[in-house]
Amino acid sequence: PGLIIAARGWGCGKTTVTLGLLRHFHRSGIRVAPFKVGPDYIDPGFHAAACGCASVNLDAWALRSDTFAALACRAASDAELVIGEGVMGLFDGAPDGTGSTADVSRRTGWPIVLIVDAAAQGASAAAVVHGFASFQDDVAVAGVVFNRIGGEGHRRILVDAAAPLGIPILGCIPRSPELALHERHLGLVQASEQDGLSALLDAAADL
Secondary structure (H helix, E strand, O other): OOEEEEOOOOOOOOOHHHHHHHHHHHHHOOOOOEEOOOOOOOHHHHHHHHHHOOOEEEOOOOOOOOHHHHHHHHHHOOEEEEEEOOOEEEEOOOOOOOOOHHHHHHOOOOOOOEEEEOOOOHHHHHHHHHHHHOOOOOEHHHHHHHEOOOEHHHHHHHHHHHHHHHEEEEEEEEEHHOOOOOOEEOOEEEEEHHHHHHHHHHHHHHH
């Protein structure tokens, strides 16, 4: 079994949610294997720090089909659960769609958990969920996590608005500036350069 964390684009919380889940399952004694969609080499370093397991890159655009399949099988071979982190927006890839997170979901059969940054949004966040869940029939959105929630009232608006869609709301994460990862131009500061990374991972898992 596996799942892929995806979002509408960069900066919505994919990495933080992925790291929190990896750390949580690892602490719970579940053998979890991580992967990153695309050629990114920075995020896999964080994945390994979170769960003690090397993360692989599943790049459906650059890799030959047999290489892609072998890497996916290797990631799953000794794991009870596989968790992947998407790249960019769910459907962003080459012009023909190859290499996108949606493409990897189709090829592996692992469904999408959609992270929706709901800051400064109410019921409109449900429209985002509806659009992403219905955009391509062969991409399964198994559930939604609303991120950067302002409080209980905000949470209720979001959950009520999304209820008619029939897509499970798996969680609502409050605004947590202390969980922000340090960034530099063109990406995150590498895991080995992050001060207090272990404490941050534990805080994300707790949340």
